[in-house]
Amino acid sequence: MTNAHDAATRHTAEVEACLARVRRGDDGAGNELVELLYPQVIRIARAHLPRAMSEEDLAQEVFMKIFAKLDQFRGDTAPFEHWIARIAHNTCLDFLRMQKRRPELRYADLEENEVEVLMNEHSIRERTHEAAPEELAAREILEKLFATLSPADQMILRMLDLQQLAVAEICQQTGWNASLIKVRAWRARRKLQATCRKLQAEGQL
Amino acid sequence: MNTSDNMSQQRQAKDRDPADTYHRLVKLARRAEASSESSHADKAPPFFAARVMARVQAQRKVDRVKRVSPWEIVGWKAVWASLAVVALVSVWAGPDALAFNHAPGEIDLFTTGLEAIEDARFSGLELL
Structure with missing residues (x-):
């Protein structure tokens, strides 16, 4: 339990350090941030995956939105993980909305x-x-x-x-x-x- | 998880009919999910991050171009060109040449221009 907690704390610290570097314009840190956030994003994408879409494509769309909105993250209302989760869920929701709904089974x-x-x-x-x-x-x-x-x-x-x-x-x-x-x-x-x-x-x- | 969440989950569990087909399907599907979760790797595939960053850079370039519209570029060019013309003329003829009211004896750019054209016309005719 303590080990898991320590690992989570270390992961959060790594993400925050990486985020600060990305905001300073370090492109190499962008690759690192994608690698660090990938497990969280892919789990959400996999859970809500719309038909005829690969989980990797969906994850890419999520990351595109994350980088487009990165300047809007202030960190005073919600932690970065929750902010990422919200973007991932909203992207999945947008793709599910595009998918044709089956009227009746x-x-x-x-x-x-x-x-x-x-x-x-x-x-x-x-x-x-x-x-x-x-x-x-x-x-x-x-x-x-x-x-x-x-x-x-x-x-x-x-x-x-x-x-x-x-x-x-x-x-x-x-x-x-x-x-x-x-x-x-x-x-x-x-x-x-x-x-x-x-x-x-x-x-x- | 807070107390109200616990209570609502307990209430939901109590409400569930064991013969309820939906919940039976959920139970089975959850096991399938658990099996597939364990077989999935959560590490990003090779070059995934590089592909994402390439798309991000391309998108940023597109956004930069979109932010400055062509009309804006032409508009600003026109403004700078007219300012440059005004500056050149004022250097050539003096700042008063551009004023609307000219005191007698001062250079009037419009009249000077007309005179120059007239002169050129006559010298052209003379040549003929």
């Missing part, structure tokens, strides 16, 4: 293995290094279900349910209001639960 849209996972209660197997086929199928169904939601609702459910972030963390990372997040999550979950019930009813016909 039908039973016919599901693959055979997805139908099996949806219709049958799977016993949760022992955790292995590789993802089990039903786990991958479940992720595919969830992607299809999320595609029926608005981009902001998708992001909230991904962060709350898949990444298991606390509401306070989501507020810090996105700048959204806590009650808004809770209300949107509740409505989105209800919508997805209803869709699942509808799909199962269609499958039993």
